[in-house]
Amino acid sequence: MAVLNEEQEMLRDMARGWVTNENPVAAWRKVRSEKPVEGYSADVWGTMGEMGWAGIVIPEQFGGSDFGWMSAGLVVEELGKTLTASPLVATTIAASAIVLGGSEEQKAKWLPKLATGEVVGTLAVDEGPRFTGTSTAKVEGGKLTGTKAFVHEAHGASLFVVAAADGLYLVEKGDGVSLSDRKLTDQRSHAEVTFTGAAADKLAGGGDTLLDDVLDRARILTAAEMLGMAQQVFDVTLDYLKQRVQFNQVLASFQALQHRMADLFGDLAMMRSAVEGGLEALDSGFGVARAATVAKAEANRVLHTMSREGIQLHGGIGMTDEYDVGFYLKRARVLESAWGSTSFLKNRFATLAGY
């Protein structure tokens, strides 16, 4: 755990308390069975908005708290622990795109509404099943045409930050925007979004690296959600090993299992360092591209292993829907794929390092 300031500790404790009491995994089970079209409980999102969580990286003049990325990461990590369904990550990333690349007018128009959660935003980049970072969507005369695949939180979003061949655009849901459901294993909101001459407003600021800068924020905040998930799988698995009795002894007393948990504990320590390193880099503005690549690559590596080992160490019961551990596996792979799979990230790391 990073050494936190008082404000960050309060925020984390508040998030932890709220998640534990109001949004345990049982809350996710309820969302899953009730199937709201947005893929999350509107009440829960409303509460998050009231608590100011959507505005953590938004400057105070536009209605945010400007607490910074470490603070945002702490909240998202807690939400990841219980798989709390919400568009918080997506909206935070969309807001950061406007903070980085928006005009004063665009900021004034959108940021206050994003900060309260009144508007849900999301990033639409991918055009296929794997992230490549390149886009063919075109804008002519302020009208955007193209198809974006597997857009996260597309159902709840009313504002899309769309990557076109020549930059990022803001597109409101409405005329010229249609959704086609893509139900993935995590059972959260994903859709193919087709833009047919939809009105598009360019984010003209932020320079040539705007898309990469936004993607790095997406990588790091997604990695924070994955950190919460990995931590929870580890904790739940450890608890299970301490309770389950076979051969007249608890599983936790078997050295073969102890050493596997020690390995996972070491991996988890590295993942936490990489994620916190990414959040710190965003707050300091130093070495962000590299830190984001390391954060997401390590999150991918460790959550992948953790989600598999979590099932194996639970044994057959871990394969049942009654146990939570399987939910993490199904969400893990979706997030591993988001904003760069491990192979993409390793290639990017080598390229950034000049080899």
Add this chain to the structure above:
Amino acid sequence: MATLAEPKEATTDDAFREEVKAFLAENFPAELKGKGNALATVEGPTREGPAEKAWREAMGERGWGVPTWPKEYGGGGLSKAQARILQEEMAKAGAWNPIGGMGVMMFGPTLLEFGSEEQKREHIPAIARGEIRWCQGYSEPNAGSDLANLQTFAEDKGDHYLVNGQKTWTSGGQWADKCFAIVRTDRSDKHNGISFMLIDMKDPGVEVRPIQMISGMSPFCETFFTDVKVPKENLVGKEGQGWTIGKRLLQHERTNLSGGGGMARLMGASLGDIAKKYVETDDSGAIADKVLRDKIADFEIRWQSFLLTARRAVEESKAAGGVSEISSVLKKLGTKLGQERAELMIEIQGLQGLGWEGEGFSESELAGVRAWLFGKATTIYGGSTEIQNNIIAKRVLGMLDHQ
């Protein structure tokens, strides 16, 4: 905890920085720029020319080789902020710390915590001045991972102990002046029958035999004690407290062995940059062999997150006030990654990376081969990886004893 001094802020940071600059300008010999600290290694005798000696004495006099140790025992008495300034200015000047070794890394901090006033006054100043080399008398032929099985016996003879037995893997034993050892004072109690005592390596009855290792080097020794008289005042803590004190010292050792410090320096260069000197690159300057490039990136990413973990452990232990069980995690991770890197270096260099001696190889290539072989020790000594896993599982994760 009384290990580290809580120093007074005698000067402002700016004034202190000026003081350090002036000291370095006056005392650090330009000819020593970029050289290493002979005392800090265990791999060779102390080779000290007049310039090295003068530099060590200058630093020793100020206590700046152990900047945060208490001034009353010869330490620098500096605050953490001042120690950082000292470190920064030394780095700028190309200066290095001439004071090091096991006395600084492990024994000193432990003695400051557990030693008597007389013991601290006798031993700490000599460590702070870099005058005495210490070695570690822990492992025995039948006490490796099962360290508490040690049999070297110290018999109570009234005013002294008579020590008989054999230690092994004594790092730098052939060059050490003194030994901090854990020995048995009671055969009836495995853990509580162990005591921590200090033995003079020059005493009659102490015999040291270097062991030749697969690396061709002999950094470790067998040490034999035959009727060695150890004065009672050399007992640290109480009789039977040796296991507690000895384990505490191991936490300091692990923190150092993990590579957060030394290995990071050694492994500074990016493997990718090294590889570009040995293998083909494409038009964009990328390593042409994409599979090798992937392996390197995979390693370097994990190495980055290990370095971040080492840094985080330092910050957290400062906040919590001392070394902790996280040292086991660091040791386990750092040593494994260090070995992995050495293996990857060989893959990059091909047979050029396996030179044993003679012509056709650069000095760094030959050194790399010996380091690769020596590095196999890192996951074994200081508590093997398997022992670290036991410690993590039991002490950190609260899993039950498998025995």
